[in-house]
Amino acid sequence: IKYPHDYAPTLWSENCDEKFDFIVVGAGSAGAIVASRLSEITDWKILLLEAGDDPPESSEIPLKWSLALKTKYDWQFVSEKEDNLFKGLLDERCHVPRGRMMGGSSSMNVMLHIRGTKIDFDTWESQGCTGWNFDSVLPYFIKSENFTDSTRYDPKYHGKDGPLTLSPFVAPDPAIETISQAAELMGVTNVKDLNKLDRTVGYAMADSTTKNGLRCSSLKAYLMPISERPNLFVAKNTKVTRILIENKRAYGVEFLTSNDELKTINSTLEVILSAGVIMSPQILMASGIGPADHLNEMKVDVVADLPVGHNYQDHVAFFGLVLSDRKDRPIEEIVKESQQLRKETFELIPKGISTMGLTGLLSFIDTKRKCSNPDIEIMKIRYSYNTTKEMKTFRTMFGFSDKMANVFDELNMKSDIILMIPILNVIVNTGRVYLSSADPKGTPKILSNYLSDDTEMDILLDGIEFIMEMCKTKPMTDAGFAFEEIKYPNCDTECEYGTREYWKCAIKHLATSIFHSVGTNKMGAVDDKSSVVDPTLKVKGFENIRVIDSSVMPTLVTCNTNAATMMIGEKGADLIKAQYEKCD
Numbered sequence: 001i002k003y004p005h006d007y008a009p010t011l012w013s014e015n016c017d018e019k020f021d022f023i024v025v026g027a028g029s030a031g032a033i034v035a036s037r038l039s040e041i042t043d044w045k046i047l048l049l050e051a052g053d054d055p056p057e058s059s060e061i062p063l064k065w066s067l068a069l070k071t072k073y074d075w076q077f078v079s080e081k082e083d084n085l086f087k088g089l090l091d092e093r094c095h096v097p098r099g100r101m102m103g104g105s106s107s108m109n110v111m112l113h114i115r116g117t118k119i120d121f122d123t124w125e126s127q128g129c130t131g132w133n134f135d136s137v138l139p140y141f142i143k144s145e146n147f148t149d150s151t152r153y154d155p156k157y158h159g160k161d162g163p164l165t166l167s168p169f170v171a172p173d174p175a176i177e178t179i180s181q182a183a184e185l186m187g188v189t190n191v192k193d194l195n196k197l198d199r200t201v202g203y204a205m206a207d208s209t210t211k212n213g214l215r216c217s218s219l220k221a222y223l224m225p226i227s228e229r230p231n232l233f234v235a236k237n238t239k240v241t242r243i244l245i246e247n248k249r250a251y252g253v254e255f256l257t258s259n260d261e262l263k264t265i266n267s268t269l270e271v272i273l274s275a276g277v278i279m280s281p282q283i284l285m286a287s288g289i290g291p292a293d294h295l296n297e298m299k300v301d302v303v304a305d306l307p308v309g310h311n312y313q314d315h316v317a318f319f320g321l322v323l324s325d326r327k328d329r330p331i332e333e334i335v336k337e338s339q340q341l342r343k344e345t346f347e348l349i350p351k352g353i354s355t356m357g358l359t360g361l362l363s364f365i366d367t368k369r370k371c372s373n374p375d376i377e378i379m380k381i382r383y384s385y386n387t388t389k390e391m392k393t394f395r396t397m398f399g400f401s402d403k404m405a406n407v408f409d410e411l412n413m414k415s416d417i418i419l420m421i422p423i424l425n426v427i428v429n430t431g432r433v434y435l436s437s438a439d440p441k442g443t444p445k446i447l448s449n450y451l452s453d454d455t456e457m458d459i460l461l462d463g464i465e466f467i468m469e470m471c472k473t474k475p476m477t478d479a480g481f482a483f484e485e486i487k488y489p490n491c492d493t494e495c496e497y498g499t500r501e502y503w504k505c506a507i508k509h510l511a512t513s514i515f516h517s518v519g520t521n522k523m524g525a526v527d528d529k530s531s532v533v534d535p536t537l538k539v540k541g542f543e544n545i546r547v548i549d550s551s552v553m554p555t556l557v558t559c560n561t562n563a564a565t566m567m568i569g570e571k572g573a574d575l576i577k578a579q580y581e582k583c584d
């Protein structure tokens with residue numbers, strides 16, 4: 001592996017007086033793409049600034065994805081406490097991991113590659129995001145792709161010439177067949193390709209951002225192949241604190257070196273923020289662009305009054321539906337079979353086959369049977385017998401408190417366990433990202449505001465009931481999968497197990513983020529007071545500051561967010577090229 005050369009030592013040196021045409025802040029899912037595409041124009045000089053370093057070696061192996069969580073490769077954001085949420089989580093806060101490394105969150109995510117539906121993007125257009133309907137964004141999904149499964153390749157909706165290699169997830173887990181049969185009995189059919197034009201509801205093994213069985217992040221797909229490009233400069237461990245602005249024009253950025261020294265660097269054309277859903281709003285607000293009342297309160301000089309940090313949206317998931325896998329068998333048999341399945345799964349990697357085990361099997365359901373967008377996504381994860389305690393799985397992956405993690409670890413000491421996770425796709429009330437102080441080096445505050453609307457709660461409860469019903473079908477009971485009741489303080493004494501009241505109580509303990517936060521620099525029409533950027537992704541009122549990352553999504557796509565973010569990177573770069581008449 002040869003990562004891009006680090007320009008930081010030159011950038012940080014006393015005599016660096018270079019000027020760049022574009023400064024891109026953040027080498028994540030979107031930022032790496034923006035920098036790569038802009039540097040295709042040979043007479044432009046691009047500086048890409050990334051707060052983190054190169055990713056750890058373990059990030060290469062999909063099955064080891066979680067090893068980067070809660071390490072220096074993770075920003076380790078946490079939310080504020082909330083009265084009715086997070087009671088089973090560490091410090092009663094929701095943990096919001098984000099990749100702090102080259103490739104950003106695409107270097108630590110689960111690699112599931114799902115685009116979103118036609119309805120998702122047509123909704124963006126109808127909300128004032130001209131040029132972002134499904135037909136307009138589809139070419140960018142296709143442009144990015146190197147779709148490797150020839151049996152499903154169709155040029156109408158897949159690409160072969162893009163940098164991002166997509167491979168189907170494969171797994172030897174027999175639960176895939178069992179759960180698929182149960183899904184069929186529940187009226188959910190196998191759509192075989194979750195990125196088909198007409199996919200709304202259905203189940204399938206997902207495609208993944210992997211190549212030859214290994215992770216294909218935005219770093220590997222877009223930056224490593226062009227490491228030698230002479231007009232692209234990549235500085236690592238360089239944390240941007242503010243945009244330098246004069247007369248509503250950006251002329252550079254202020255940044256922090258790894259020795260905590262503040263320095264500046266100039267740009268001639270544009271500053272582009274791709275620092276993600278938490279840090280892009282933090283940088284804007286620290287630069288004086290944000291809600292005036294909040295900036296005044298924080299004693300930051302107001303440069304522009306815009307609703308930065310509002311519209312925080314995420315997929316909240318419930319983690320309390322746990323199945324044991326035939327736990328009444330002799331322990332020797334449980335151990336032997338579990339180890340064998342684990343071995344077979346890991347053996348796929350050296351064969352160049354991509355696997356995340358059972359996690360690759362996704363279902364999208366429409367609990368109201370309205371034949372519209374899916375309102376619940378269901379993810380399934382198998383944990384091999386007696387592995388989660390040692391790996392601290394539930395603490396690191398989902399931020400469980402020690403007490404709650406112990407409950408799951410004990411179940412895992414009896415047999416393999418399977419988590420059936422309903423993920424809520426409908427968002428009514430949004431949260432917010434705030435500054436915690438005027439200090440541009442500070443860490444922002446996050447208010448999730450999850451499930452504060454009755455409709456949201458009702459749909460999540462419908463999702464739980466759907467899974468409960470699905471798990472009572474013959475294939476599931478024949479396979480010996482059995483629900484394990486988790487004891488939550490007060491829930492079983494105050495409500496009868498399995499009732500909606502009971503699940504509502506359980507949700508207070510174990511509903512949390514499944515890592516899809518977006519929306520804090522909302523895109524919309526210029527006259528839309530709730531938007532921060534216009535449909536060309538320029539911060540409203542500023543000719544040369546753009547935001548190009550997941551924070552611009554006006555509404556959350558009804559699936560995992562990486563593919564849509566990468567599309568935003570591709571389209572964002574093209575919008576810039578078009579403005580300067582540099583299109584192919």
Ligand SMILES: Cc1cc2nc3c(=O)[nH]c(=O)nc-3n(C[C@H](O)[C@H](O)[C@H](O)COP(=O)(O)OP(=O)(O)OC[C@H]3O[C@@H](n4cnc5c(N)ncnc54)[C@H](O)[C@@H]3O)c2cc1C
Pocket residue numbers: 025026027028029030031049050051052097098099100101102103104105106108109110111112113114238239240241274275276277279280283515516517549550551559560561562563565
């Ligand atoms: C654990 C996890 C699992 C996930 N799994 C999936 C999945 O399987 N499928 C899916 O579709 N989505 C998944 N997601 C979500 C998806 O990865 C994100 O939506 C997407 O990566 C967001 O891209 P982004 O470009 O907005 O931000 P990021 O990719 O987070 O990039 C932001 C970059 O900016 C850098 N940065 C931030 N602040 C500064 C600063 N001040 N100065 C310089 N650099 C800075 C960061 O270090 C980072 O590299 C997952 C996310 C996580 C965290």
